[in-house]
Amino acid sequence: xxxxxxxxxxxxxxxxxxxxxxxxxxxxxxxxxxxxxxxxxxxxxxxxxxxxxxxxxxxxxxxxxxxxxxxxxxxxxxxxxxxxxxxxxxxxxxxxxxxxxxxxxxxxxxxxxxxxxxxxxxxxxxxxxxxxxxxxxxxxxxxxxxxxxxxxxxxxxxxxxxxxxxxxxxxx
Amino acid sequence: xxxxxxxxxxxxxxxxxxxxxxxxxxxxxxxxxxxxxxxxxxxxxxxxxxxxxxxxxxxxxxxxxxxxxxxxxxxxxxxxxxxxxxxxxxxxxxxxxxxxxxxxxxxxxxxxxxxxxxxxxxxxxxxxxxxxxxxxxxxxxxxxxxxxxxxxxxxxxxxxxxxxxxxxxxxx
DNA sequence: GGAGGACGATAACAATTGTTAATTAATCTA
DNA sequence: TAGATTAATTAACAATTGTTATCGTCCTCC
Numbered sequence: 001x002x003x004x005x006x007x008x009x010x011x012x013x014x015x016x017x018x019x020x021x022x023x024x025x026x027x028x029x030x031x032x033x034x035x036x037x038x039x040x041x042x043x044x045x046x047x048x049x050x051x052x053x054x055x056x057x058x059x060x061x062x063x064x065x066x067x068x069x070x071x072x073x074x075x076x077x078x079x080x081x082x083x084x085x086x087x088x089x090x091x092x093x094x095x096x097x098x099x100x101x102x103x104x105x106x107x108x109x110x111x112x113x114x115x116x117x118x119x120x121x122x123x124x125x126x127x128x129x130x131x132x133x134x135x136x137x138x139x140x141x142x143x144x145x146x147x148x149x150x151x152x153x154x155x156x157x158x159x160x161x162x163x164x165x166x167x168x169x170x171x172x
Numbered sequence: 173x174x175x176x177x178x179x180x181x182x183x184x185x186x187x188x189x190x191x192x193x194x195x196x197x198x199x200x201x202x203x204x205x206x207x208x209x210x211x212x213x214x215x216x217x218x219x220x221x222x223x224x225x226x227x228x229x230x231x232x233x234x235x236x237x238x239x240x241x242x243x244x245x246x247x248x249x250x251x252x253x254x255x256x257x258x259x260x261x262x263x264x265x266x267x268x269x270x271x272x273x274x275x276x277x278x279x280x281x282x283x284x285x286x287x288x289x290x291x292x293x294x295x296x297x298x299x300x301x302x303x304x305x306x307x308x309x310x311x312x313x314x315x316x317x318x319x320x321x322x323x324x325x326x327x328x329x330x331x332x333x334x335x336x337x338x339x340x341x342x343x344x
Numbered sequence: 345g346g347a348g349g350a351c352g353a354t355a356a357c358a359a360t361t362g363t364t365a366a367t368t369a370a371t372c373t374a
Numbered sequence: 375t376a377g378a379t380t381a382a383t384t385a386a387c388a389a390t391t392g393t394t395a396t397c398g399t400c401c402t403c404c
Contacts, residue, residue, distance in 0.1 A: 046300050053299055066289040075296060109281050116288040117238040123295045124247060127225055127331060128218050131361080151382065159299060164361055166383055303391080323352065336391055338353055350401075359392070370381065 003103045010097065011087040016080045023064055023078040028071050031088040032063035038084020041153060044076040052156040054122075055081075055145055062086075065115070068094075081149060131160040132168050175275045182269065183259040188252045195236055195250040200243050203260040204235035210256020213325060216248040224328040226294075227253075227317055234258075237287070240266075253321060303332040304340050 016022065016038065023029050025044050033040075035058055042054040042062075053076070056062045067074035068091060089097075098105050125134060135158055139146060146154060155165035188194065188210065195201050197216050205212075207230050214226040214234075225248070228234045239246035240263060261269075270277050301309060307330055311318060318326060327337035 044296070044300075051299060053296065065285070066292070069285065075293070109284070112281070112285055112288060113237075113241065116284060116291065119288065119291050119295060120238070121247070123291060123298070124216070124225065126295070126298060127223060128216075150380095152380095161362060162382070163363080163384085167361085170383075322350090324350090333392060334352070335354085335393080339391085342353075345404105347404090348402090351399085352397105353399105354397085355395085357393085360390085362389075363387085364385100366383105366385085368381100368383075370379100372377105372379070374375105374377090 001104070001107050003101055003107070006101070007093075007097050007104075010093040011089055014086050014088055016084045016086060018080055018083050021077050021079045022062075022086070023067075023074055025075065025077040026073045027067075029064040029067040029074050031090055032061060032068060032094060033078070033086040033088050034061045035059065036085040036087060038080055038082045038086070039148060040078055040080050040084065041149075042076045042078060043156075050156070052153045055149060055153075055157070057144070057148075061111075065112075081153070126159065131158050131164065132171075134158050135165065135168055173276070173279050175273055175279070178273070179265075179269050179276075182265040183261055186258050186260055188256045188258060190252055190255050193249050193251045194234075194258070195239075195246055197247065197249045198245045199239075201236040201239040201246050203262055204233060204240060204266060205250070205258040205260050206233045207231065208257040208259060210252055210254045210258070211320060212250055212252050212256065213321075214248045214250060215328075222328070224325045227321060227325075227329070229316070229320075233283075237284075253325070298331065303330050303336065304343075306330050307337065307340055 011034070013036075014033075022031075022033055022040065035056060037058060039055060039057045040062055041052045041056075042064075043050055043052045045051075062078055064074035064076060064078065066072060098108065125137065129137060135154075138154070138158070151165060152162040155162040158165065160168075183206070185208075186205075194203075194205055194212065207228060209230060211227060211229045212234055213224045213228075214236075215222055215224045217223075234250055236246035236248060236250065238244060270280065297306065297309065307326075310326070310330070323337060324334040327334040330337060332340075
């Protein structure tokens with residue numbers, strides 16, 4: 001949205017190497033990030049196993065929303081998958097922007113709502129489909145993810161082991 | 173929130189028999205409901221199988237948020253599990269309220285955000301845990317659900333068949 | 345009160361995934 | 375580029391869940 005341009009001076013451009021955590025699980029999110037180039041994943045640790053549950057790419061905003069908003073420990077980490085360029089915004093600056101622009105306040109509310117709808121869909125997809133079906137869905141709808149993201153992260157995202165994904169891919 | 177009292181005349185009290193759909197999958201949600209007494213489930217049809225993915229009880233508001241907001245076909249149904257008493261609000265009245273009360277607008281934004289956080293947690297729980305673990309989690313955290321809701325809905329909610337849930341319950 | 349349907353338990357078998365381990369392929373990085 | 379690390383494939387076996395079917399019980403509704 002154009003309105004955001006007015007506040008571009010509050011953003012900080014950051015160059016992030018691959019496999020770098022922008023936020024660690026358990027920490028409080030102090031910033032939100034907008035991805036100019038590269039991609040990230042959200043993940044958490046489950047009994048020693050690292051589980052990926054979402055990916056973000058160019059043009060998308062990433063944060064640990066609940067942590068950022070309520071200053072609670074984040075349930076998950078944010079990590080770059082590739083060398084990336086992001087623009088970060090601190091909470092103080094974020095609040096300044098929200099308070100000075102009703103348009104942006106409205107935009108954020110809208111984005112929150114859309115994100116809710118997205119997470120609901122992601123949730124329903126996981127309920128509805130088998131791992132194999134989810135893989136095919138991913139293949140159809142988001143082939144770019146499969147091309148860019150290492151397979152074991154995909155497996156984790158699909159809720160299976162990399163061994164099982166390998167089997168599914170090589171069936172038939 | 174007290175502010176809501178001012179608009180109580182816009183709500184319509186409805187008595188709903190058990191197993192009655194307040195909204196059918198594919199329809200556009202024209203109302204939101206607040207449960208005074210009873211409970212509901214959200215469900216959808218998957219290749220002929222009826223799948224339950226959420227429950228609502230007294231004091232909670234239910235709707236198909238995306239459908240209600242954007243006038244899109246709902247991805248799921250809302251159905252009473254028991255004979256219930258709900259208070260419904262049409263979209264027109266909803267919009268009237270939101271526009272006439274900044275406090276309520278703020279409250280709804282907050283609720284949307286909390287719901288996002290809740291759905292994210294629900295999603296993470298489903299990723300993290302096995303069906304057996306999810307059953308035990310439910311047993312610990314929401315025993316009231318197990319007491320009130322027939323077992324096959326629980327099974328569906330846990331992502332397994334009622335046969336498998338029966339097995340899990342009778343293990344050891 | 346009786347009939348029909350819904351609900352839950354159980355059994356047998358099939359299908360899928362997890363686990364572990366060994367091998368090959370790909371990719372850092374010094 | 376060579377060596378080392380990480381990633382992906384494959385195989386064998388175990389564990390879990392799904393599927394189908396049967397049975398008994400309870401509830402609901404004429």
